Amino acid sequence: MKITEINHFNHHHKLKLSYSGTPYQCDGCKELGFGSCYQCNNEKCDFHLHENCGVAKPIATHSFFKNINFKYEKKGKQGKTCKACGKDVQGFMYKSKETYLHPSCLELPSTLNGDFNGRSLRLNLKVKASTKCLICQNKEISKGKLKGWAYISSCGKHCYHVGCVNNLNFENWKMGYFNQSQSGGVTNGLVFINEENRGSSSGRKENERPLMRYALNLIVQAVLGAVVSSWIS
Ligand SMILES: [Zn+2]
Ligand SMILES: [Zn+2]
Ligand SMILES: [Zn+2]
Ligand SMILES: [Zn+2]
Structure with missing residues (x-):
């Protein structure tokens, strides 16, 4: 309850x-x-x-870390970054030895299921990108330092770092784009920034753009914590 x-x-x-x-x-x-x-x-x-x-759980676990308990802490640690997204832990966090996670990253759904014009799309959360991330065009979020978690489609074509999507969300939020979106945002899509540039730089076919946008939108929602568990199977 x-x-x-x-x-x-x-x-x-x-x-x-x-x-x-x-x-x-x-x-x-x-x-x-x-x-x-x-x-x-x-x-x-x-x-x-x-x-x-x-209502934070005092102890949490994650399937990426076998037999490890993460402890909830009220204060972030300067200069320490979240293992999932690579951003600093500035507030509440989960910690185990030298591994830090944002509560929101810890709660990321392991799978996102979508339906794009009758075509089913499944995105799986992985500990690292298998191909280049479509936002930063790199496999590692911070070269040689942190690989970063990524959502990858089962077809392997769509790969996005959680951290890159998080940065995208912050850019959009700071610019006030989310507030401008009419009729509730989420159904309308939450992807705004440099979509054209990002789409074309990866050299994708023109007709794949809407699907890419749809995939990215699913991840944007997941990273914002907008995906309710009943949507996840
Ligand atoms: Zn108050
Ligand atoms: Zn994080
Ligand atoms: Zn929070
Ligand atoms: Zn990236």
């Missing part, structure tokens, strides 16, 4: 489980979120937490 109201050490008002129709920055982990969240009803506060940050 969902907890609909919480008291949280990070805020002096009660927080209610709500739905945010535009992306927000989580005041716990500092990453972006969308959809279900704990929110302060006092608008002046503009305070949001990912659902999983509001």
